[in-house]
Amino acid sequence: MPDRHVTSLTIPRPDDWHLHLRDGAMLQAVLPETTRHFGRAIIMPNLVPPVVTAEQAKAYRERIMNAMPPGGQFEPLMTLYLTEATDPADVRHAHEAGIATAVKLYPAGATTNSASGVRDFEKVRPVLEVMAEIGMPLCVHGEVTDSAIDIFDREAVFIDKVLKPLRKKVPDLKIVMEHVTTQDAVDYVRDSVKNLAATITTHHLIINRNHVLAGGIKPHFYCLPVAKRDTHRVALVQAAVSGDKRFFLGTDSAPHIDPLKLQACGCAGIFTATNTMSCLAEVFDAAARISKLEDFASRNGPKFYGLPVSEQTITLTKGDPVSYPTQIETADGPVTVFDPGFDLHWRVTC
Template structure:
């Protein structure tokens, strides 16, 4: 078994780098985790619904770390018209992200009806932009819809959009279920699917006792995790890395008790798993654990780049070597702001050992 791997220009086709001081803290970690190209999510406050806002955000990311190729997205919203799509495409914006209302972080401006956006999707199809779908529907007790089955209920929307827009590139983001893998596999080549690193490891049993494992979409059953792993093992080019690395302050991940005149209330745990600082070594470690290390280049570089039409930069390679010292490779560091007390982010895999490191 090889002790060294060289990968052409790894890409993460779904990453959150937030805004303000959090952005300053986490943005440099994208490159440190081995990523050369990053596809950035637009769910800021306020959401990025105009070309000007997206370009301003991109300039900020390039100021913080010009070594990464930052690919940008708009947030699907009534302000995003067909005219705005054509303007964004001309400015080099890559895609549009759709969030159903209220299903995840900063999604209160999300959509409720895909039909009203058909003129927008048509313009995207004509301009070659990508539609990125957060693949869940809102919970609805009357219909027995919860975070456990929200992705499965969404798949009817995916099938209809793929049928109605056969030339529109559509990505089902961060798949978590065997049903999602089966559906994407059955659809035409214009439909792709991102898979996170953490969903290749987690099941609901690992999420329940650990707030740092809580994310949306929620990790599901062992059979679902196995389906994600088998999608990568198959080498199917529809499946590629989208980490959904989502940093939150430690205080937002660990619910705390706040007191008021009328008693006490427990704050909610924020949804998100943070993997950027260790991403490509983590993916290599996970793929090796289920016999898919030979699929690493396809999963973290070739498949996503081919789907998005983003070529590798010549000479822009990542070298990794196997960690043979048992005392090395343990993830130990949290990430703290030097300027803001209490701004601390805990990475995934803390206390566990990676089998690979970046040279």
């Protein structure tokens, strides 16, 4: 039954299954924006240089823990950046030692700091086979990088040309299609019977390509994968609010300082950590499915990753519009917070 007239919702403390924290001054500034509402997060490894080995992941986790705000209760779930030189034995060690939760696949050149990614997928097959054996998930940036392929088609082409063959060769590998943006991806996940799930970002539930391009280019709405037609956005909303256990939250909150966004070749990424839960509640409420927010943000992700649901809770309350800062200040410069373009009436109250 559709949810009507609900003004308060208590759910298990959410998890973010795709998060960029960066490092140094940026890490110090943005980490509290996540720990305020989230209990765990899958941490992206595309630093410069990337987090490739178990030892590098361990060291990065220590830097995150050292940046934790006082009283913070947050568990960073580390990932390894997959390269064609990745050692399967090191991946096994990272998983068995509890250092890394997953491995991240970037096709080389697909997005920010992805130059060290994969070009020849056969070269990483030994790593993928070890991961399938030990039950370690692969988190996939699902876009081809061929310049001849239209940027709006790169996710669909990746599914046909890369993902389908890969899954036939390593059928027991657990895969998360990250930040899906198309009806094609939603349909592909729904048609799969095992070992496949997808994260959906906050911003892709709200913006379409008109928000990026119509009436002038909006750099703060530019991300990769780029937002698509509104028909695809609607498909993402329908998947998110459905309660389907294969879809869960991965914000892909990706901070860049404004000088790097507002230039001739601006960085891809949208920073949503600050107001994600309010934005999501608005989306689910508008669809009359506010009760399904618990599945999407708190339950489906842990189930796929084989982790317990949080025993802590947060409460969201609907009322007068809530205000969020337009920017987060860092020692390197300001980071603009995502503006959904409408009032947010839901806030985290406890």
